[in-house]
Amino acid sequence: MSTINPIEYDDLIYGHRQSSDLLWSLKNWHDPLFDNKEQSIKSKKLINKTTQVSSIITPIHYETLPRNSEQIKSDVLNSLALKYTLETLGNDTNANEQAKSIIQEMSHRLNIRTARFLAFIFSKIFNQVYENIYIDRNGIHCLYKLYCLIPNNKLPIIPSSPITISSTLFAILNTFSRSSSSSDSNLLTTPLSSPLTTKHYITSPRIIYLPTHRSYMDFIILTYMCFEYNIPLPCIAAAQDFLGLGLLANLLRHCGAFFIRRSFRSDLLYWTIFDEYVKTHLIHGDYPLEFFIEGARSRTLKTLLPVRQGMLKSCLECYFRRQVDNLILIPISINYEKVLEDNLHANELLGIPKPKESKSGLFKSIQILKKSFGTMIVKFGDPIYVYDAYELFKKQQENKLNSRCDSFNRSIPRGVQPRFTCQLDGFNELELNFVDQLSYRIVHEQQRLTIIYPITVVAFSFLSSFTGMPRNRSISLEQVFADKNTLFIEHSDIVEYYSTRCQIFWPSNNDKNNLKQRLLSLYSDVFDISGNNHLKLKITGDNLIDAALLMKLIMYRNTCLHLFAKPAYILLACQVNSQASISYQQLKTYYHFFIHLFAYEFVYDQCPVDNIDDQYFDRYLTYWINKNYIFHIDESTFKINSNFLQQISLITNPFEQYARAYLLIYEQENNLTETSLSVLTKAYQKKLLTKFDSQNIINILASSSNVISNALRTLNSSNASKTLSEIRHILTKIFQPVSIHLRAKL
């Protein structure tokens, strides 16, 4: 695994520290696709004419683009899809008004002037809070290529002269003139003279950014970056809870956030408006979209299941209907060394409720600006072209489909479906499977871009040593370095099976002092120094506070667990049987058992369907055999090599802890009659918290609302073949000695 090389990154902070934020926020910003100057009176006339005939055919006029938010709103309100839905709803004026208020509530008001204002504020905040913001330069080059711009190898030149009144005035004037003057020497990007792009906007890329979601900052950072690099600002899908932020929500609106309800499956009117609103952006191609495929901020810092499939479906439907010729999906991984709201997350997981989004909460949070949050690294995945992905998928599925052809249960061909209506069931089976596969692929791509920060390694070391020596809560830096080597250097091969693009952020030359200083300054609430180079946890004695502390460690450890999950399952299966040998078949059964057990806990590159034969199994097994961690007894039986027990347990430890936490949860008296998962989770959590013990890491894990709900979902999803008692039985069998011990303890 390679260490981060700052040369491959642009540092946004470095540039800004040397120059004026004000001038930067007033810099020339030029949409590479559209030339606003062209919007003459003549094309205004064109707009009216098109709206006149919009009921007949709506050609998209280059001259009318990019639309402002008002035009987008009225486009949606006047859309045939909405008209159709209103008709099906009975065409009452009430629904009409409702539609208007929905769109009012949803729509963004992206405009460059407010974006500048926010850019100014956030450049101040970022400079304060972050040491570095590294942007993956290759990713930016790739974006530039998509927009047919010439990448500039330097950071944008920001006027570094002291702010004079005249220069400020000039900059302000510049902002208010609708377009940037081309004479400006400051233009960093010049359009390539490609025969296509200069001529037709139609070839402008339809880009969808798909970042990971770990923090509120995710909303800002991409827009901030786009502003910096002069590429179109995205429209961001945000959850409606944010509307509680009042003024701030409005500011977010002005830099492109639009707000959607959490669930509206049954609300046809809302669905139509949402669907149309998303599509209109892609069809016209005037703004790229950005949404979080995980659907929510991951409190655990682990990848969540890609649940935002409704949004993805709406986007892809534009492609399936061929209203756009292709879509470009860009998975992005935003990595935080220290997550802004890690305290909140830890509390929330332990059942302390998330404070409602409010202004007062916001003011309180302002004090966090005094802290440092280390380095943020934004990495871009390779763009996924939907056309290529779908063609490939079709080819793979060809054989399967032919056998399942049922002429009495046909799906309506795309060519026959009306394109103007909002269809909830327009997707055929193939397309649905594709959406599913694609969404897993996206999160997988995001996972592949993970950055490992020192805190992850430290958390790993701490937590794995925890069960063994509960009273001694310190760990030497030597141990951290050793663990880092075991995990990420020795086993870089296995990590690279998974991804060659994971990188580790580590002080150069393994500088211990540097690392120590860094950890102490960033995580002053977690660590203390004790003795010579020993890190010590700040344990208070208060049950809940200590638990939150450990929970934070668990969270940071989570960021890298997906790298080890599958290979570790093999070791885990061997390890529990360490006395006896284990047969190939048995090993495989256990391996698949774990994959299914943790289907919601750890996200893989595909949804683990029952009885799926995992292709990586043999690969991982051979790897461990080559490493001598496992050796052959005879042809098809294996045994773990006890010489490497320490390394093995380092790797398997987290998973063992999770498995035991699951067992603990399953051992609770179950009242599975309750159907609502969230209610059920709360009930379980309450029960588990009564027996809470902050000394026991498994106990903490089992009290985490996330782990509980994942464990319960596993129960629900697995079909009748795996009932609760069965899972419990297998788990008990594997971890028997401990579970007996635990029972005694409880």
Added chain:
Amino acid sequence: MSTEGKGEATTTTASPTIPLHRQELLKWQGWGYRDSRFFINSNGLIEFSGSRYLLSGHVLPRLKDWMFNKLNSSIENYSPCVQEPNPDFIADPILNNEFISDFQSTLGTTIQYSVDKNDRLFHGHGHTLEEIWKLRHGGKFDRLPDWVVWPKQHSDVEKIVRLATKHDICLIPFGGGTSVTWALTCPTNEKRMIVSVDTSQMNKILYLDEKNLTARIQSGIIGQDLERELGKKGYCTGHEPDSMEFSSLGGWVATRASGMKKNVYGNIEDLVVHVTMVTAKGTIEKSCLGPRQSVGPDIHHFIMGSEGILGIVTEVTMKVRPLPACKKYGSIVFPDFECGVACLREIARLRSAPASIRLLDNEQFLFGQALATDNKGMLHSLVDNIKKLYITKIKGFDINRMCAATLLFEGTTNEVNQREKFVYDIAQKYNGIPAGEENGLKGYTLTFMIAYLRDIGLDYRIVAESFETSVPWDRVIDLCRNVKKRIITECEKHGVKYPPFSSCRVTQTYDAGACIYFYFVMNYNDIRPGSDPVHIYELVEQAAREEVLANGGSLSHHHGIGKIRTKWIKQAVSNLGVGTMVSIKQYLDPNNIFGSKNLIPESTESEEHLKAKL
């Protein structure tokens, strides 16, 4: 080599343009008449030879620059075709001696036939790029017809088919030979003797019924002869497909052809009143000339589009119209393609389309400019320049986005004038500006030139092909954009170095949609070493067709399926649809006498079923 047929010379009412041995008049390795072709003259400019067309004898000064600049070809990359077919490439015919002796004893005196290599070669192909490519390299086809016969009337065809059934001979009907779907290529695995039935001698107008305005016509007549002969009597059919110089009535029926002026006269299915077809089981026809009948599924509708797998169309009763009093061309320029499509849609909505209206996209519009003939003096070019300045400077049209529509009005003078004003008024609402009669006329002449242009392109390592589709109105713009872009991206993917020319035009308007015609031109110089240009070409074309289908376009508007598109027909008409076609074929032709293997994909279930039985 001489013809072995001994048929007596017959007099026909029409004086046919096409001789018995087509290669005497027509190019054997390219499109059209031998005397008409583009070439680079001594001044280094492109000139069109002959005297048959408006462009004949004219120099096109801008064309060469367009070819060399836009397509990056150069004069050095000259790759001429062979002058004569390579006799070694033409395999010896498979002959069924029983059939031959039976034929010679019963029909040999009345029906002409030939085993001449050149005749066989000419009857074994159509005009797709792949076929022309093979011809230009000597004519190496895997399988050619073994015999060619020229029946003169319906009863001749009946006799031929009866003999063929008796001796298990494979028959492939041949009309004008302008197929672009591989419909005329012989199945390579056909082990029986293949006889090509050339209908070109069935070229008489049997009678003209002026009371009912219909004509009974033999199926072999070609478009230009038909119109000329009817014209002498003051009538026309009005069916003018782009290939009308060479294509035949039987071919139109067999492929569901569409004519340029269908807005006034209708497509072939609207024009046909009665069809007679000889199948392997005998003659099939209706017994009534009633204009519309409710007698179950219309048998005409499986004859039309049967592409030679069910039988040979011998005679057709067709509607005729009095010749129009007035014929007027016109043209409109639009600021962009989207405006143009919106305007066409509006015209279609008001059902006020002229006889023909075509919308060229920007690429084709610019290409049309390159086809301008030699300067006709200072004043002319001055007027041209002023026009250009007016449109680009005062009206603010972008030369790289504007496009043009060409129009053809037909009817009484009054009708034409009214319709013209109406259409121009609509156009004005969509920012269209009338651009004169001459441009319209030029646009329509271009139609007949396109196929000739491909031959000079091939001389300079440029391959070109066209394909068409029909699509609902709301998808027109998306489809045009996506397909054009797909062509470009596919070319990039397959290592084509120079950007291809990919262009489209809307050629027909209907109430519910439009017909779109695509051109795809590619310079195959410096492609990835080791790759075959024709193969790349096919891959790109396939991808483009997939894109058309994904965009909700039809598999074909008027070219047909042939063998080139059979793999999509299940997708197009559903499995049961293909099954129905198969069972009609099974009933009418159980022994596969009409074995051209068009339309129905090789691996249909019934065949699998049969194999399983065996």
